[in-house]
Amino acid sequence: MPIKNYNIDGFFDELLLSAGNPRPFSRSLVDEISAISHEELTNRQKAAEALLMQLGVTFTVYSDSRSTEKIMPFDIIPRIVPSNDWEYIEKGLKQRITALNMFVADIYGAKKIFKDKIVPEALIFDTEFYLPVLDGFRPPKDIWIHISGIDLIRDKDGSFYVLEDNLRCPSGISYVLENRNALKKTFPSIFHNLPIRPVSNYPGKLFDGLKYLADENNHEPNICVLTPGIFNSAYFEHSYLAQQMGVDLVEGRDLVVENKILYMKTTKGLKKVDVIYRRIDDEFLDPKYFNKNSLLGVPGIMDAYLAGNVALVNAPGVGVADDKAVYHYVPEIIKYYLGEEAILKNVPTYQCWKEDERKYVLDNIDKLVVKATNLSGGYGLIIGPKATKAELDEFKAKIKANPRNYIGQPVISLSTVPTITDEGLQARHVDLRPYIVYGKDIFILNGGLTRVALKKGSLVVNSSQGGGSKDTWVLSQ
């Protein structure tokens, strides 16, 4: 289907310079799409969806008494990242994650950054994310943030910004891997024509990163993935990663701590666990230390952790570094620890706990995005230009009641990618979440999750808010 009547509308489109005029690196894809009928394209879309359903890449929707399973909405038109853009992103991510890891180590260690007055102490120690029990603790190999996903967006001129640092159990990697499998079946010929870098090495790299944390003398460490269980919306991902790495997928009830050692219950009795990739939030990890009512966690697992008998991935307490209130300071944090300017820019941020900035936010709320600092997943935010007067007034009241809890940012007009809709191919807004594994080295997967806002004009890409995903092709030349 020729891509005409495609309205780029002043945004930065990832594949097209203008309607019918592809960017040089996306020409073979755009040519192929243009050569096939809308019907054929729709058929391929349906085939890809059926495949994901068959593979069980689903999450459960509880609407009435009958629960149904759905696949995460998926669009077969991929996003392409040329190699020069990718090199720049890679450098920026490595720099950012190195600095953030040093920051967390400093918070629980020497606390120099507060003494040097770069970041206000209260911003960290007053939050629920700071875990006093870890004060003075050093995790294996001094790595805190093993797995992260840093969300990037692009403005009208194509420049990249960091939207959010996800340092606590970021999800979505299984979609990256399964979307790729689906697309190989959807556009096999293009894979021959474009130098698309593979993503299938992720589970191996993740495994290496986990194994690196175990004692060097232990040649076959017992590594597990800890899931809250089958009812968790990301359960598929947990089981998928365990499967791809060939390790056990455990639940809290499979584990027990005796004498500060973590064990799993096997058919032959107890077996020591050395490394846990836990996909349970800090709060629910250990009822002895945190939420007393948690049935998902393991009583005493923190004792085993603090005694150095098990490695937890990611380390508990890293939430101090991806709080939306800390985000603003990341460029300063990078400069402080590395002596470098931040390669990836931050979106300018107004902090509502500072009086002048709060005033600016309240006066200009109709032009800004305002977000609650303690929520994610597209919850607790308002997009000024798209909100009604009543909604804006309601939000203003919330800001005034609890200024510490809110930040404002200018509306960045996210870049677009052609997407299949009932009215043919149309531009839809996207962001990009690359995945980072911090092990012996820092590994950045050559790909990532492109989340797409499927609703016309929408800028919210979160799956909980009607977003879907696309495959991301990083080119090697």
Added chain:
Amino acid sequence: MLSRVAESLYWVSRYIERAENVARIIEATYNFALDGAIEEAHEQWAPLILSSGIEGDFSKKYGDNFSKENVVHFLIFDEDNVSSIWSCMKSARFNARALRPVISPEMWEELNYIYHYLQQVRLTTPSEEELKLLFEKIIRFSHQFVGLTSRTILRDEGWRFIKMGRLLERADQTSRVLDVKYFILLPSVDYVNTPYDDIQWGSLLKSASAFEPYRRKHNSIEYDKIIDFLVLDKSFPRSIRFCVDHALEIVKEINKERPSEALRKTLELSKELENKTVHEIKFYGLHEYLDLIQQKLNDIGDAIYRDYFNLM
């Protein structure tokens, strides 16, 4: 292996085997009805409920109305019947979701496919033709699953628990299939050794996938020989003895290191079947004897739970 994983493997396999047997027995009853059977609906369909230990749940819904429609719906789709085909496949898939790191993607995809298929059919009012297709699909799926299992996963402990679940369930189901006949025969002893009886026994053998193998071994259809074939035969893979003997081999493999109750109980049942004759079974009463076997199979299941799934 994680106890929870071992337990789930065991149950996935039991549920699939159970679903297959339910499909088989309904299909055989349908076919029997097509052969000009003259009995009342009650007499044809009620035993399917009465022999499976689910009569309580059935009568809560339908009282004593054992019509074809009620029985068939209850056995295929009813969520309140834990042994309905739908309940079994739902439970199998639920367990399998927790097993994805252990089972092969091929096993998962087959199970997922049949689950979504059943999910669709159960929202419609299927015709008899569609039901026939459903039975065929379930039975074929069960065979495929067993085949995929043997060709795609490691022959480790997990594999043994899968096999264990299948064998115990199969032994139990064969005993129940035979028990159905007991219920049917009870009101009409007159039929014994009439051509009609031949058809009935033939239908019974078919529901245990036993018709052709039986013919190869014994040719003529006789009451004693059928009991011998389904309970005591050493070579027929669905006979109770065959299943128990093979379960014994499995327990021995699982249990190299320490003594276990499961091993003791399986050995005991295997010896019991080895030394039994049809004559003794008839003297004891077939129904009573089958009850006893079912009880012993349950005991083995309980022992497995204590020995491997809940060691703490």
